[in-house]
Amino acid sequence: MSRRWDFLTFYGLGFVVFLYAPVLLLPLFSFNDSIFAIFPLKGFTLSAYQQLADDTKLQGAVWNSIVVGICVALISTTFGLLAAMAVTRYRLPGKGPVVGTIMLPLVIPSIILGVALLVLVRQVFDIELSLWCVGAGHVLLCVPFSMLVLISRLEGFDKNLEEAAQDLGENGWMTFWRVTFPLALPGVISSLLMSFTTSFDEYVLAFFLSGIDQTLPIYLWSMLRFPQRLPITLALGSSILIASTIIVVISEVLRRRGVQSEKPTGL
Template structure:
């Protein structure tokens, strides 16, 4: 906070911003760096440049199976949570309902309760009901938090556009359903795409819930966790981890760009 005291000098604060970005991005860059290094030890000095860990990663059946499991969970979770989030956001932004504020807090709760506590709560109830742990249980565990994120994204999207467009459509004789499809949906489509991409990324990368609720089919984060204990297994995990980081960076960058386009930020940013 002392730094902002010196605010008028653009230089100092700008320099800080650069350091801050380096702090955020720097550590993560060591993963791709060592994934290209021809040594099982993750340390300096660097040896030869190699792609062999990437080849090894793609040849590992268990690794590929867990990657596929994560996709199998992530895709339906993204679709369902985005549908639920969009419906709920429409209800909250467009209808006068009693008890709206406490309802919102309730729907956002999954974002605040520590993941480990949600995980064991679900584990206990699933165990008592007598359901076997599987990819299904992981998917169910991912839904509340993903839906809450989707709701959050869709509310800001729905609040962001001119409501009189919908009213005009209704006044001109379209019914509520057609108004949604022909007016509202095209306008919130960027938000929908952003929500799909972000909820998929969250589910795909989620560890702690899957850690408690995985059966004998691990998702990718669970598989990577199990490999972290064996130093010899690390380089292929680094290779795949690097690919995932790069893929999610690209995915999320597009999602954020979609999401924030056309909202209030645009006017001040000139993008």
């Protein structure tokens, strides 16, 4: 079909504006010299960013979120890769219900997952709430995502490559490290980055499961409640947006490169 400037093309461009404009207001107003996010804009200022840089409690929260995010990314990608290999390489009886159950966290409201984990942690095992619990909750959310990403990657390349390696005398473990893993690597990196951003941005589970140590979204939430802290909230929000956008772009480029067919499972 030829490229035409018709209604649909304008709709496409308008849609992108609709999708991005609300979020782009955050950086716009973060440089505005006013405690309200209102038009007309006043002077340009970096004072909110200056305040951010001086906030030690915030730095603690950022650090917590990074540590939890990295652990969650590594753990959920490992479990996701194992499951994705099992699903794509073997004929498993009863695969549907098993995979369906693993995918459940994608459709159960996180508030229900949150209270369920809270009941288990506090009232069944009587463990103190901590960042470990937050991490466990985030692993629960991220394993289905990792698995989906890795399944579509593993389905995308030729299985004969693995069989060839085995015929040439490699054992299972070496086949994995020298053939499967390098081929799956873009998917693995994409899964790591996606799990990291999911964990880094997640609020509801963290709200239920964190103890004294805050993660960044919890800190951000506490700031959202105070209108007088709006400028610094906007500056923090803009910084988070920029950081996660960079991570997401890298992960998306890696994920889509080399996957020939677009599958619905790839989201």
